Amino acid sequence: xxxxxxxxxxxxxxxxxxxxxxxxxxxxxxxxxxxxxxxxxxxxxxxxxxxxxxxxxxxxxxxxxxxxxxxxxxxxxxxxxxxxxxxxxxxxxxxxxxxxxxxxxxxxxxxxxxxxxxxxxxxxxxxxxxxxxxxxxxxxxxxxxxxxxxxxxxxxxxxxxxxxxxxx
Amino acid sequence: xxxxxxxxxxxxxxxxxxxxxxxxxxxxxxxxxxxxxxxxxxxxxxxxxxxxxxxxxxxxxxxxxxxxxxxxxxxxxxxxxxxxxxxxxxxxxxxxxxxxxxxxxxxxxxxxxxxxxxxxxxxxxxxxxxxxxxxxxxxxxxxxxxxxxxxxxxxxxxxxxxxxxxxxxxxxxxxxxxxxxxxxxxxxxxxxxxxxxxxxxxxxxxxxxxxxxxxxxxxxxxxxxxxxxxxxxxxxxxxxxxxxxxxxxxxxxxxxxxxxxxxxxxxxxxxxxxxxxxxxxxxxxxxxxxxxxxxxxxxxxxxxxxxxxxxxxxxxxxxxxxxxxxxxxxxxxxxxxxxxxxxxxxxxxxxxxxxxxxxxxxxxxxxxxxxxxxxxxxxxxxxxxxxxxxxxxxxxxxxxxxxxxxxxxxxxxxxxxxxxxxxxxxxxxxxxxxxxxxxxxxxxxxxxxxxxxxxxxxxxxxxxxxxxxxxxxxxxxxxxxxxxxxxxxxxxxxxxxxxxxxxxxxxxxxxxxxxxxxxxxxxxxxxxxxxxxxxxxxxxxxx
Ligand SMILES: Nc1ncnc2c1ncn2[C@@H]1O[C@H](COP(=O)(O)OP(=O)(O)OP(=O)(O)O)[C@@H](O)[C@H]1O
Ligand SMILES: [Mg+2]
Numbered sequence: 066x067x068x069x070x071x072x073x074x075x076x077x078x079x080x081x082x083x084x085x086x087x088x089x090x091x092x093x094x095x096x097x098x099x100x101x102x103x104x105x106x107x108x109x110x111x112x113x114x115x116x117x118x119x120x121x122x123x124x125x126x127x128x129x130x131x132x133x134x135x136x137x138x139x140x141x142x143x144x145x146x147x148x149x150x151x152x153x154x155x156x157x158x159x160x161x162x163x164x165x166x167x168x169x170x171x172x173x174x175x176x177x178x179x180x181x182x183x184x185x186x187x188x189x190x191x192x193x194x195x196x197x198x199x200x201x202x203x204x205x206x207x208x209x210x211x212x213x214x215x216x217x218x219x220x221x222x223x224x225x226x227x228x229x230x231x232x233x
Numbered sequence: 234x235x236x237x238x239x240x241x242x243x244x245x246x247x248x249x250x251x252x253x254x255x256x257x258x259x260x261x262x263x264x265x266x267x268x269x270x271x272x273x274x275x276x277x278x279x280x281x282x283x284x285x286x287x288x289x290x291x292x293x294x295x296x297x298x299x300x301x302x303x304x305x306x307x308x309x310x311x312x313x314x315x316x317x318x319x320x321x322x323x324x325x326x327x328x329x330x331x332x333x334x335x336x337x338x339x340x341x342x343x344x345x346x347x348x349x350x351x352x353x354x355x356x357x358x359x360x361x362x363x364x365x366x367x368x369x370x371x372x373x374x375x376x377x378x379x380x381x382x383x384x385x386x387x388x389x390x391x392x393x394x395x396x397x398x399x400x401x402x403x404x405x406x407x408x409x410x411x412x413x414x415x416x417x418x419x420x421x422x423x424x425x426x427x428x429x430x431x432x433x434x435x436x437x438x439x440x441x442x443x444x445x446x447x448x449x450x451x452x453x454x455x456x457x458x459x460x461x462x463x464x465x466x467x468x469x470x471x472x473x474x475x476x477x478x479x480x481x482x483x484x485x486x487x488x489x490x491x492x493x494x495x496x497x498x499x500x501x502x503x504x505x506x507x508x509x510x511x512x513x514x515x516x517x518x519x520x521x522x523x524x525x526x527x528x529x530x531x532x533x534x535x536x537x538x539x540x541x542x543x544x545x546x547x548x549x550x551x552x553x554x555x556x557x558x559x560x561x562x563x564x565x566x567x568x569x570x571x572x573x574x575x576x577x578x579x580x581x582x583x584x585x586x587x588x589x590x591x592x593x594x595x596x597x598x599x600x601x602x603x604x605x606x607x608x609x610x611x612x613x614x615x616x617x618x619x620x621x622x623x624x625x626x627x628x629x630x631x632x633x634x635x636x637x638x639x640x641x642x643x644x645x646x647x648x649x650x651x652x653x654x655x656x657x658x659x660x661x662x663x664x665x666x667x668x669x670x671x672x673x674x675x676x677x678x679x680x681x682x683x684x685x686x687x688x689x690x691x692x693x694x695x696x697x698x699x700x701x702x703x704x705x706x707x708x709x710x711x712x713x714x715x716x717x718x719x720x721x722x723x724x725x726x727x728x729x730x731x732x733x734x735x736x737x738x739x740x741x742x743x744x745x746x747x748x749x750x751x752x753x754x755x756x757x758x759x760x761x762x763x764x765x766x767x768x769x770x771x772x773x774x775x776x
Contacts, residue, residue: 103440103442103447104442107442107445107447110445110447110626110628111444111445111626114626114628114716115655115716116612116613116616116626116627116716117616117624117626118616119401119613119616120613120614120615120616121616131655131715131716134655135655135656135657138653138654138655138656139656139657141653142652142653142656165658165659177637177638177639177640177662177663177664177665177672177673177674177708177710187685190642190685191642191685194642194683194685220640220665220666221640221641221642221665224640224641225641225642
């Protein structure tokens with residue numbers, strides 16, 4: 066295959082990437098066993114792995130192989146995991162062709178932590194957390210207090226302190 | 234177009250090995266004395282020469298303050314990290330905290346980052362390869378332990394660049410070893426690579442399927458190696474000396490350096506004989522100024538008793554790897570031993586007991602990693618257009634989980650451990666304060682639910698959020714690990730589309746600009762050498 070044929074072929078797969086199910090992408094039947102899926106993944110890797118094109122002069126071609134292979138890995142990951150495979154079949158029946166992490170976790174979105182800036186405060190905070198886990202509420206309270214003295218109004222420290230104060 | 238040779242370099246904690254592929258055959262490159270493994274030691278000589286290798290290693294005893302060894306234990310880590318603090322207590326050379334929490338070595342009044350130290354070693358072995366091939370060497374694959382984190386990989390890549398090398402790939406040592414073992418043999422087998430080196434222990438389980446090498450799982454400890462066994466023997470000698478002479482050697486830098494060197498020699502001797510008789514002369518001076526010697530006998534059994542728990546620790550890590558890879562020890566077809574410490578009979582017996590099979594004996598544990606790296610370097614350099622080109626593919630995994638800090642001091646995993654790379658995962662988060670305009674995404678590596686128990690990697694800021702009540706603004710955070718094992722983090726405000734996309738500036742590493750400056754500085758310096766031609770040999774007796 067020459068460069069232009071190769072590029073045409075990968076460009077087509079790349080363009081249609083979102084249309085493929087994982088089964089279609091890996092070229093396996095929906096009832097395939099894990100061993101069959103592994104075999105198919107290995108065949109795909111030999112022809113698609115970005116390392117096979119590492120010195121190809123065309124960056125766009127390299128990028129397309131990378132994107133496609135990344136999706137192949139995603140399919141392999143999902144189909145090889147018992148639980149995720151079941152979830153994927155469910156997603157497929159809803160017409161979705163991918164199982165992405167943000168859908169998979171059903172728990173509500175979490176809030177982004179605001180960093181504790183003061184290193185000393187961080188130390189006390191860590192000590193407090195450890196004490197809390199041991200069930201040593203007194204030590205936890207004390208260390209949260211020290212942490213707050215150094216970093217007043219920090220939402221996380223405040224929240225934890227209120228929680229242990231309620232217990233203690 | 235003439236083909237420039239490319240090399241594979243195993244940049245070890247204790248030793249470095251370089252190999253090249255020529256005429257489809259990988260060869261380990263010797264120095265002019267015929268030595269194939271080169272101590273990873275850099276010594277700054279009083280006359281300004283930078284020494285690397287065997288000669289430098291000898292200077293650990295006569296010039297411990299200016300002779301740097303085991304730098305790999307410090308590379309890409311925060312100076313403040315506990316294991317680094319632990320190591321520096323034992324190291325005779327000076328380590329201080331530099332920019333971005335990097336450990337910096339001070340020798341003869343000059344400061345060197347750890348990648349600069351490693352770069353001296355790389356420059357030296359590259360020169361050996363240039364002598365050997367008669368051609369310029371510009372590109373290399375450099376290996377690292379499988380469970381090196383993002384910062385350690387970055388810093389190793391920086392070392393390559395400072396040495397003026399184009400780093401084709403940072404490759405995992407066990408994967409390289411597997412490639413050397415299986416390349417061109419067309420076999421289907423499940424293999425374990427058991428690597429017990431000087432500073433690190435690694436275990437990796439792979440499925441080989443003709444030209445495909447898939448890593449099923451990997452686990453390791455970057456602070457478990459032959460050095461730890463040396464320390465045990467050294468402590469034992471300090472105790473004996475204290476009992477025999479009432480002199481405590483622990484505060485005697487020169488004495489300790491000598492004991493460590495003797496300890497390593499004894500350990501190696503005991504790999505091939507049942508006991509060692511040890512005499513170390515003039516190790517210290519007594520009250521009247523008379524010289525004090527140390528003499529004792531050590532048996533293999535006594536050594537085994539001292540080191541048993543260290544070796545046992547390696548098998549706990551094997552358990553972890555087997556579990557992760559969903560395999561049992563009895564399903565393993567072949568065991569490949571890598572690393573100098575696997576020459577210890579106790580280690581070989583342990584491996585045999587654990588896997589129930591004899592390890593391969595036809596593979597050189599010192600050279601196999603460099604050979605695999607050279608094969609991969611050649612494959613990458615030869616890749617190009619044809620999907621049907623010969624050569625193998627290595628399918629590697631993420632060694633550790635990657636996550637970020639969330640409210641409550643917790644860490645939320647975004648990318649799980651042991652995932653095929655490349656991999657991309659994202660998650661939606663919300664703000665934690667009313668009218669919060671900036672979010673700080675703190676990235677960490679490790680499996681703990683508590684952020685502080687993981688290794689902090691660095692942080693990313695997303696600014697200019699819409700003022701709103703806490704929890705209202707949604708931010709999508711995306712992590713991606715590419716085929717080089719390099720992490721990219723991006724954050725998008727889902728409402729405005731405002732995005733931040735960045736390589737996280739990993740704690741303990743240098744900026745691009747600083748790396749270029751260090752490369753320029755080394756280009757100006759005379760090349761490191763392995764001999765000081767006119768040096769008189771000082772009388773040191775050991776053993
Ligand atoms: N015959 C021997 N018996 C016991 N130990 C040995 C022997 N030969 C070498 N060693 C030990 O092996 C270690 C060095 O191994 P090796 O060269 O594989 O490590 P490395 O690759 O530099 O380190 P790492 O892989 O941990 O970064 C040292 O601790 C050395 O003392
Ligand atoms: Mg090694």
